[in-house]
Amino acid sequence: MDPNNFNFEKVMIVDDAEIDRFLAKKVLTKHAFAKEVLPQESAMNALSYLSENQENKEALPDLIFLDINMPKMNGFDFLEEYKKLPESVKKKCIIVMLSSSLLPEDRELAMNNPYVCQFLNKPLTADKLKDVANP
């Protein structure tokens, strides 16, 4: 695997579980999926980052893995707020839902959101990453 040929420059991972952020970072790096991983432990933090860097295109992620079940602000709440961000941000970011939820309702709701392009069940594996890179 070519360590210099990444699928994405910057990938943000929004998850309250440390183990999942840790794993995601490892897997994404190992499989040269992302050059840089931006772990965010809450949806609020992720939003502030995006908001703060809305003018700084370099700092914005190319892809966001978004968990659903998080305290305070869950994945869907994040999507509601994300909608309000400027087009420049939304244009650059691709959102992939990454959840352990098995509920078909969650999948449906996520897929009906215009900013979500994929829904993946945890755990994140090499095979699933291939799907994201070559949909």
Add this chain to the structure above:
Amino acid sequence: MNKEVKHLISKYFDEDHLPQAYVGLFDEVSQLLEIRSTPKRSSPPMANADLQAICQKLQNSLSVFGSSQDVDECGTDIPSLIQVAKRVKKECADRIIRQQKQLREMKHLKTIQSLTNAGSWELPVTNDELCQSGYWSDELFTVLGISPGTIAPTSQSYRNYIHPDDRGYVSAEVSKAIRETGRYDIEYRIQRGGDPKQECNVREIGELVRDEVTGKALRLIGVTFDVSNIRNTERALVKANIELRKLFDVMEDVFFSINVEDQRVLQMSPSCGKLYGYSMEEFFEDPDLWFELILDEDKEVVLENNKRLSRGEGSQVEYRIRRKDGELRWVEMRITPTLGPDGLLLRLDGIINDVTKRREAELALANSELKFRSLLENSNDAITVTSEELKFLFVTQSLSHMIGYSAEEIVGTSVFDLIHPDDHATVNGLVDAMANKPDTPVHFEVRFRVKDGGWIWCEGSVVNHLNGDVVKGYIGNFRDVTYKIRYRKALEASNNRLKKTNNELDRFVYSVSHDLRAPLASVLGLLEYTMSETDDGEVLQDLGMMKGSIEKLDRFILDILDYSRNARLELKVHVVNFHQLLADIKDHLRFLHTGRSTLRFDVNIQENGDFGSDERRISILLNNLVSNAMRYADPEKPDPFVEVNIVSGPKGADIAVRDNGIGIPAEYHEKIFDMFYRISEKSTGSGLGLYLVKETIDKLKGRISLQSVPGEGTTFNIFLPSLV
């Protein structure tokens, strides 16, 4: 002229048409009277010759009256003359009075004759024959239909007007009277005016006048009068009588007349035989029979009624009689009493008719009314009729049983007095609903006040019958459903609690599954990562076992989640897109069975029209069957496969899931759908998969069967009906 004379004239004569002969006489009488009243001195002395002449004239006058003899002796002096003149005057007056009387009688006679159509006549009898002409009154001419005086009043001319057939009879009767009887009274026909078409009947009474001394027949006096009208009337009367008698005999009603004084039955129509079974004769023989036939319990009514009769009031009474053959009959008797001048009851006239049929009909009506009433009263349902102003007009006894108030207490009160204040709005709503739809029952549930306190729930319906023919008002029909309503309310409350519990359970299952699953997913992810980082065979083997174990736990959670959702979620029926469904399943299973890439998975779908069902549940059952088939594939076989064949249409879908895997021994076929049942220790499933398949198929109203031979493979056949 002397006043007395003038008075006399005006009293007895028509002054303008005084006969000339009398004029001179009255003048002379007048002069004489004047002389007497004039004082002697002033009056010139009268010559003796003049007095003589006057005396002669007076005597002539008296002789005219036929009483001159005694005047001869009187003198010719003035007082004597006055005496004579007075007598003349008296005679004159007497004669006038007689004449007047005669005139009056004549007129009277004429009027009578004209009114009675009776003509009188008088014919002289000569040698017992009527040959000479005599006298006919004007009316006799009229009776004969000819003008008075146009023919000679003789027997011969009269004969021409007698009906030719009767002429002989009349002649014989008249001759017989003249010769023997002296009188006759006969009736015969005449032809008026000699015209045979104008026939009429006359009655003639003749009386012979004989010479008192010789006994010789002198003349025949008679009267002839028209009796046609009388005869016609008599004939009509006879005819009417005959008809009445016929009617009397034929009528079913019984007519009777009773003489009260001597307790005698005067009349009884023959119909009594039909009504009573007793003949007229039996009634005539026993005047009390009619009363004896009255049923004892009805006699009172009849006797009571008799009091009215003795007061002269007409009566009408109904009672029962027992016929001769023992049969009972209802009769109606109407009686008109006749009282004598002394106020005592003289006679009773009445009609009795059979009213059994009417009474039976009335009785039947009363019975059916009674029947309905008792049905109403014995029904548990209360029936009420209320006015437009919502006042009770009628309530059945059953309402009293329900709420304790008597029917009398309820009638007249307002509906609002008895219905719970919180339900008054409901009542007003009912009235509005009924106004829009007359004759359509409107359902209600309201609380009624109970006399002892408290309320009962009533359920029923009410109909707007304000324009009804027989019953006008709102007709309500309801029953006590207090227990039912309490039960229902309790049921509703418990249902709500259950729903809440269910929702809580749903949320619980969701969060549990997530909370359980999330760490498992993390561990799985880390295991896989770690395995990709090492080449140490022993470590890889350990990690692989850990991974298998965690995957099993993960599937178990998935199964439980599916099970709980299948049991509780409503069916969501849509047109099923099997192509998409199978694509998703393929996609899903790819991650589950990554190691067995050699397994062939074939799908054949034949969609013949729309098939409707719950796609998510079909997905669950296919996922389970297919993943089972994959899991228990036979690695020894050269071409392991799983095949899904679907034929779907508007009637249903036939689904077959076939594999050439390890197969299931026959003894387990019945048990594999049981909960938590696993065939062998080798199986890695939760024991929930096929149970879930069976449950899901039940939910979708379908059926499932299997053929399986160990070592050859398994086929599950499923039929699902279209639920659209």
